[in-house]
Amino acid sequence: MKANESVKNYESERRMYANYVLRGIKKLCKEIGPRGSGTEQEYAAQQKMAEDLKESCDEVKIEEFDLHPKAFMGWVQLVVVCAVIAVVLLFLTHFLPALATVFLAVGVGLIAVAIFFVITEFLFYKETLDVFTPKAKSHNVIAVRKASGEAKRRIxxxxxxxxxxxxxxTYWGGPKLLVPVIACGFLGLLVTAVFDVISLVMVLGGANPAENRTIFVFSIISVCFTPIFLFCLLFYDPKRTVEGANDDLTGCFCSMAVPRFLNDHNIRFENTEVWVVCTGSEEAGLRGAKAFCKAHAEEIKNDGVETVFFGLDTVRDFDFMAVYNKDMTGMVKNDAQVSELIRAGGALAGYDLPFKTVSLGSTDAAAISQAGLKGASFAAMDPSPARYYHTRLDTADNLDLKSIEAGVDIVLNTVFLFDEKGLNV
Ligand SMILES: [Zn+2]
Structure with missing residues (x-):
């Protein structure tokens, strides 16, 4: 059975569920507002989602996990401190040549530490900074709408x-400011690293930094990057959490619309289980998705039920709807069959969804793929990024009903398609 054959007047039903998404987001934003990772507000929002899901699902639970919410973005401050100290030490070699070897070795060490944390925390979402930051609790909501018979598939x-x-x-200047600042910051880090290493080699080879022109020029160029490094400290405002109406209440509520639609129309698949997972702490480095995998990946892999994960992250920009088959700044490949399934679901809804790569950052699907489960994600988001992305402009007044309706249409078409054909689409 196809989604549009499942009920009479599918088009008007589809609009109804898009309105359910819209209303749900507006209500939650009004009642709870911003929901930082691992905060009471995040938990309060998840409790409300769980209440909603209890109306359409057979089992709803909230699972708790530990995390260090300040660790994921902590690399920004750490890199700035390391880079600035390295630059100052390089500059000082000119005036204190006797200490040049120590200064340069310390500088090289600090930059190595900085690069290590950029790569592990930011590029690979590893928990390397966790031990240096305070612990908190976050949660995942897991809801299951069971199959009427034996479960053979699970979505x-x-x-x-x-x-x-x-x-x-992003708030001050959009991508025109964000992209150059990030680029210049990393360029500065790279330049300082290269100059530091060359200077150290030169000093070890007998050069005197008090007289050596090359080392002096290196230090002056590096010093010029210092204002950019310091400016990078303003990258994000830990005191202002955004409302996140689009990112990612649209994903939560479009997901929740699936069992609601099925329940409202007394549709229960014979062999397909439908799950909704509203993760916590995605913005703190996919910690909810990681915790979900830690708790359930083995069981899912071994229970013989063919399982796919359909992540939704920001359903706002109609012209940018896409299936993300590569994730985590291009470092993780999402599942090809699930990507194809979502694309096929999109095609049934009348959309030609391109495959894209999450070019900076990640979606929860990456954690799922890393854990060896089959997953991919869908988003309708201008990747430049849009001005509302992670800013105070991401409010309930800034939702786009047309995109939400398309999102609802795509999830509904996909669930019926998966029930019918599994991954053979
Ligand atoms: Zn998001």
Whole structure:
């Protein structure tokens, strides 16, 4: 059975569920507002989502996990401190040549530490900074609408319940400011690293930094990057959490619309289980999705039920609807069959969804793929990024009904398609 054959007047029904998404987001934003990772507000929002899901699902539970919410973005401050100290030490070699070897070795060490944390925390979402930051509790909501017979397939729809701290550069100037600042910051780090290493080699080879022109020029160029490094400290505002109406309450509520639609129309698949997972702490480095995998990946892999994960992250920009088959700044490949399934669901809804890569950052699907489960994600988001992305402009007044309706249409078409054909689409 296809989604549009499942009920009479599918078009008007589809609009009804898009309105359910819209109303749900507006209500939650009004009642709870911003929901930082691992905060009471995040949990309160998830409790409300769980209440909603209890009306359409057979089992709803909230699972708790530990995390260090300040660790994920902590690399920004750490890199700035390390880079600035390295630059100052490089500059000082000119005046204190006797200490040049020590200064340069310390500088090289600090930059190595900085690069290590950029790569592990930011590029690979590893928990390397966790030990240096305070612990907190976060949660995942897991809801199951069972099959009427033996479960042979399982599809998990998922969005994240938390919202991000504001990215100031995006708010102040959009991508025109954000992209150059990030580029110059990393360029500065690279230049300082290269100059530090060359200077150290030169000093070890007998050069005197008090007289050596090359080392002096290196230090002056590095010093010029210092204002950019310091400016990068303003990258995000830990005191202002955004409302996150689009990112990612649209993902949560579009997911929740699936069992609601099925329940309202007394549709129960014979062999397909439908799950909704509203993760916590995605903005703190996919910690909810990681916790979900830690708790359930083995069981899912071994229970013989063919399982797919359909992540939704920001359903706002109609012209940018896409299936993300590559994730985590291009470092993680999402599942090809699930990507194809979502694309086929989109085609049934009348959309030609392109495959895209999450070019900076990640979606929860990456954690799912890393855990060896089959997953991919869908988003309708201008990747430049849009001005509302992680800013105070991401409010309930800034939702787009047309995109939400398309999102609802795509999840509904996908669930019916998966029930009918599994991954052979
Ligand atoms: Zn998001």
């Amino acid at each position: 998990i729809f998922s969005g994240h319940a938390d919202s991000a701290p504001e990215w100031r550069f």
